[in-house]
Amino acid sequence: MTGFDTADGARALAEARATSGIDRREPEDFVAALDAFYHFARRGTPDEAGFAQLDAMAQRLLVNRLRFADDLARHPEILDENVADPIVVIGFPRSGTTVLQRMMSADPAMQSLKFWRLLNPAPFPGEAPHEPGGRLVFAEAVADAIRTGNPALHAAHPAVADDADEDWNLHHLSFQHVGHIYTGVPDADYLEYLRTLPRRPSYAYVADLLRYLQWQDGGRRGRKWILKSPVHVGHLEEMLAFHPAATFVYPRRDFRTVVASFCNALEAAQQPHLTRSPAAIGRIALAYWVPEMHRFQQARARLGNRLKMIEVDYRDMLADPIRHIRSFYEQAGIALSDTGETAIRTWIADNPAGKHGINQYSLERYELTEAMVDDAFGFLDATPSTETQLHV
Template sequence: MNRAPRGGPYAAERLDADALRDEAVRSTGLADFGAPGHGPALDLLVASLESEARLTPVGRAEARETLLRALRTRLRLHAVPVPPVLPPEPPVVLIGLPRTGSTLLHRLLAHHPALRAPRLWELLAPLTPPGAGTADLVADAERHVAELSRTAPELARIHPTGAREPEECEHLMNTDFRNSVLGMLSYRTPSYARWLAEQDLTAAYALHRAQLAHILARRPAPAGSRLLLKSPSHLWHLPALDRAHPGARYVVLERDVDEAVGSVCGLVAAARRRRSDAVDPVEIGREMTAATHAALSRMHAFTADPSVADRCLTVRFTDLAADPDGTARRVLERLGLTADGALRRRWHEHLSSNPRPDHVHPRESCGLPPVGPRPAPHRTEATP
């Protein structure tokens, strides 16, 4: 699987972009990284991780593994042709800030047989390395999840996942080293984040599309189905996403901005504490307030465009939290799909087995003013 070891001599080793490239080449036997445009992105990300992220040895080892995984995937992408197997129907993409209910809705919709959501194991390894099989890839993803639970139990509780669960396609953005989740939420990398916000991600989304094609070639989607995608990283670069996936349908998750910022701060603090012992909640409050307003401005400009507006459906967090079954059915109806009794029973089982986690918003510690009470937990009424 060519995974970088956790801990050991790698834990304290400084990140170096050229050394990472050399190791990826040695471990795969491949040398073509494709267009050189990824180089400045990787160089800046690595420099920002080393000079600004305040990494612990464990955090540095994790960053190193993430970057090596992305470099190996990039090499494999340029070693084999892209399979022509994307579904004929444009994908359905959930867009919105983190902590707007997108994970809940994504996992409910993914139960529908006409919606194909990539699983975590597929996103971590969109191409199968030589000598590996599906069981190896799933086992690798299970180790990834176990390590998250061990080193960041609070983060795992806020955003629970599993190797075979639908997950955010932001993992596929790592191969071009232009990923807002990686560089804005997971790590403290302000120089990289400022640079990334102004970049054209057309090349990154071309690789995003190519990796989805490889995923579907390995495990085909049912006939007539659509891809179901979601990631908060898309918010800053929606026009590039739309060019890569023409005609995509968008489910726009919205939540009271003050509530969303507070919840995002809790997520970011938990993510960064996994990788650093020097996490400043007040700084996170300032960063996430500015990033949230910038993302919403871009999202609203994109969804208001006449060429896009009729492809968008807005879902409010309060509605989803109060009635996830009814909200998911409304989304399916807009897509021309139905929710039969068997599907609704699967939804009920999912909701019963995955209660909404209690999440305290650290507003005061992040320097943010208080807001009103949170919505009531979702109902799990019996389904006929």
């Protein structure tokens, strides 16, 4: 699928150059992916307000790309930063992945991807790289807009400006990750297009962004990154290509529950401007996740004992998180300190279940049945583990 109109992409790039004051050219493969994004954004957004929202997001991403490239040219030592060994939380939404990431990120001995860093990885002009400044103010405004304007999305995935969030947000800057359909353009044809693109470039680019963020924060200083996103489940080999000593943590929950939850989050994310029906959302959910889980299973078989991955039942993990986090740390070659445990327990106390709202969802709303989900994921062992398992 090629030959997209280039007008929107060219305009957006010109505006980003004018805003940033940086006149750099983007690679052809990136420009093609940007044109595709605008094509599907135009096609799937029925009103100008909705398109303007997506356009503003693209502008923010493009400006950050330019500022990052400019900093990299002036500070090539950024690429010397070591990001080889993160702890990476993978797995479906509603399987405890967000809470696990945020608990471990509360430990000051770990490197945290706070929401304000994800929305604008490049410092604002005139601000010190290590200080939140205007980036935190911007993130607080975004989080407040989601909380007040889209409570369903906030309940599904709370946005908290100064708390950890998914590194999938960094992949937005590539416009090439298959998970880019989450950006507000949940379109089956867009998904098909994204699957034609090579998968490694997005992970190479994000590894450099992590180096950039680490450099801004005074360098590694012994800290491992805590990364998390469901989209990584189909990208084990891509992750390991750029983070060769990664430790993966895979909380598991039954697919009937997590597919319904994913549909709920995807439906909430498209409000109020998009018009895809719940049934269409259900179809997109299966079209996305079934091939990704096939990739996951196949990569595990190829990697064998080169893959360090811990599987855990999400209920067991949430019932005794400190015990499991201590185990995750040990497998990653570090120890949970008393200071870290205290910080994690404080985060838990400050963030009780239901703090940001209660999610309600069902397969039926998306015209899916338990039998359809069971059949779709029948090639996997869908029974969650009851004990933490390590595959090394």
